[in-house]
Amino acid sequence: MPIEDAFPKPLVMVDTALFTILNEQLCLILARRKEPPFPDVLALPGGFVHIQEDADAEDAARRVIRDKIGFDAPYLEQLYTFSGNHRDPRGWSVSIAYYALVPALLLDRSQVAETFPADTLPALPFDHDRIVAKAVERLRSKATYSSLPAFLLPEVFTLNDLHCIYQQTQGIQLDKASFRHKIMEQDIIEAIPGQFRTGAHRPAQLYRLTSRALTPFERKI
Amino acid sequence: MPIEDAFPKPLVMVDTALFTILNEQLCLILARRKEPPFPDVLALPGGFVHIQEDADAEDAARRVIRDKIGFDAPYLEQLYTFSGNHRDPRGWSVSIAYYALVPALLLDRSQVAETFPADTLPALPFDHDRIVAKAVERLRSKATYSSLPAFLLPEVFTLNDLHCIYQQTQGIQLDKASFRHKIMEQDIIEAIPGQFRTGAHRPAQLYRLTSRALTPFERKI
């Protein structure tokens, strides 16, 4: 018997924390479970790794997310791996958790998703509350020193939109002038020449990200 | 058939990057593999998760480390989970990677460990070079804004020891006076009253950590 078959194998799944901003609130997308255990209960979207189908765990997470919202999330990152005998009644399990950021605008078209404010979630099965806590912590932390919050916005946005999203992800007020100075120093966004959002009052310059990848800053925003 | 048995399970293992400082160089502890594949090859210490024995993956990592160096590492943290079909010839596998910091002093007593400078490692099997790269990156990053490097020192040390270890983990020179000012502001260490390291010249005040836990700083060191 090969050595690797001498050890009973744990269950291996991925779970995803999908963030979006709705009504100026940080929200999570939950899915109603179809299978036991906990059928019909709201939980983080997730599922078993399919070793014939998925190239790796990140691929499995992408599949889960596509099944749920119908498209790929603009930002996806591995969060943490949760494991042990007590987190799932089916036995010793490993959940490779991911978090992703989804602009609310893209979401409106798909009807499946149920969103809940991150600070008033329903009771979650398994250890999904631990996963959520860790995801929120990571998001808040990276929001202070990277372009991460910009992935919650559509491709084109104003400096005011960006200012608001940084405040919402961090949960604090940021001085408007200082925020603008610092963002412009970071070279993460560029003005779209001649394009403005018009509305009730003075038109606002439109911007886009200079890079599709996450950019860390030297200092906090 | 329960739904969870409908999916073939991946192999699940833990791998550990064990850091220490030897001759003022950042080093890793490697183990000679006993089983196929790659028997007798140097690799990161690791092994399958034992679901009857290990409470969770971190527990498995602690077991692997104890087997290797004979005691628990003062600092242990989950690093990243590597997965996929191509990283192990035995099939689709998941490796939950951890990194740990071990003071060289403790290490000298145990004979088993083979240490290598982190920048001149031998060729490693599987994707262990990726694991090492990620571990070094994490260590360097956390060294800039936390008490992490202190876990490479014995419990009692001088400010000069600490200064050196911060320079070695970050790979840059740090001004002595500025370093001392900033460390003392962080309240992570306390002088041991009346205790000094005597030697060739002026005796140096001895210090210890105020907390056994990692302390993050507001700003970079």
Next chain:
DNA sequence: TGAATAGTGTCTTTAAGACACTATTCA
């Protein structure tokens, strides 16, 4: 006393934060 390590004071430069100011649009 001078070589070696330990430890401190202070000046300059740079960044952070606060806040008041100007600009442009529409009703």
Next chain:
DNA sequence: TGAATAGTGTCTTAAAGACACTATTCA
């Protein structure tokens, strides 16, 4: 013209970095 949003200039405070200085021990 005044209300609303957009965008800028500048002053004060605090932190970062550089560097010269003092202190203590032993040979």
